[in-house]
Amino acid sequence: MPRKLYLGPLTDNRRWDKFSARADDIYVVTPPKCGTTWMQTIVALLLSGDPEVEPELSIKMPWIDIRIREMEDVVGRLEAMTHRRAVKSHTPLDGLPYRKDGQFICVFRHPLDAHFSFRKHVRNVPVGGFELFYPEDDTTGIAFRRFLDGGAEGFDMDAMPLAHILRHYEAALALKDQPNVSLFHYADMSADLAGTMARVADLLGISHSADLMARLVKAATFDNMKAHADRFAPSGGKGFFKSDSAFFESGASGKWEGVLSQAEIAAYDAAMDSALKKDTRRWLEFGQGA
Template identity: 45%
Template sequence: MTQTSPLRYYSGIATDGHNWDAFEYRPGDVFVCVPPKSGTTWMQTICGLLIFGDPEAEIAIPDLSPWIEIRLNPEDFKMRLARLAQQSHQRFLKSHSPLDGVPYFEDCTYLICHRHPLDVHFSMRNHVHNMKIDALDHFYTDDIAACFDAFLNNSIEDGGMDQPSLELIAHHLTTARAMAHLPNVHLFHYATLSQDLPGQMARVAKAIGVSHAPDLFDRLVAKASFKAMKSEALMRAPGATRGLYKDPSAFFNSGQSGQWQGWLNAGQIADYNAKIATLLSPEDRHYLETGTAPSFAL
């Protein structure tokens, strides 16, 4: 076993990367490392269904698969770690941090998923407006143009983990790219999950060492569909049972790509093109936006 402590502690309104210092890993743990609104809950749901192997089981994803870096008071965080330690099944954990902020273990599995940055931005806007708390409202005001400009220019420095940031999304991919050659690091994409859920679930199953008979696997795939997750939002969406959302099912808004089209004018798209060109190579940008033709092994 080789372990590296996080090289970088990410922080923000909702994030405290120092929480990893208290985390005790277990061989076989699965780390679901996905930027916000890029398929985190989808990957967690897939893991839960494959690990438990029961399409009818009531799998409360937020309770079983905790977000380690979330800011909590010390006692609540200790309770979360204690519940995690009591789990006897293969554990699967949630992280929004880039991989340089997540501890690495050779005998664990890392599942990473990305999504077109413009879809992420507008999906997050819908998400924040659906929340009953106002902690993030100042990032997504009625001035859509100003918010988009901030998305293009916000830095991840100085506690910027939870603010809109194209730089953060690109950095997440860059850190994943740097580790993609490792046999326990597996990259996925939101668009590919949408287009080929059975094939991508088969990839996840192989990555985490789980197999099921074909008929059962098909039923698990059906339960992992976007429609199924939306219908079970109270079990799937983080914070739903605590009344975090105005409409829990709206956490799963539509599951479609390209919804940003029509929101941005030609000048804003040109600004996006110019900014992302400073952050990623053309090949990596193409992968981030489409999930196809990456310049590195999956």
């Protein structure tokens, strides 16, 4: 099946054409602010077996789609790696060169939590262009309206509208029965981090002693990552973000409660109900614990 084209202000999924895959590659594929860095950190910890590992995610587990880095440089670093590789993508699976080998790990989060986390995120990045979707002084509720009416691809997609999250989810569901495609949920990761890491380890064929796994789990907790944000944030310690710690602003759920009006919630519910069946909507919002 031909790949869909995803071109946005930050995203160009044609960059994958220059990527030479290896059979044991790991692909972390998520919408933004849904647990990407968390899952990458889990993978880094499991691969290294070192609770003190320096993840250096932007370099060691690069975001393939983003235009900011020259693809030739990214490819050069990946080709030089002699260890097992992992890469990141914010492009839906139908825009990636899916393969029968490798492991594709897809992570999702309640769309409203992701949206409110993204609102904070755009204030912390030195990248312009988000003002149309996320004005500094949003007195009219334009950010949420753009979230609901934005398109899944093109100019809108890098501002992470609901349609883009749904496209990610639909593309992952279409491949969920493949043995190398796995869906994870942020809420489940929060509720049972040890269980999540055991599942990822099993998928990757990695085994560590119980004592070491406990130490790796502790290193992967949200509190530890936030406390050592210069180490765990993408490009942490390099001055890319205004605040590395603010990258881990809050791992809480229910961010929209008491913020959105009843009319806004009703509009969101209508959009979700028209796109998803009841059980698939419930999982996207709440995970297995729903």
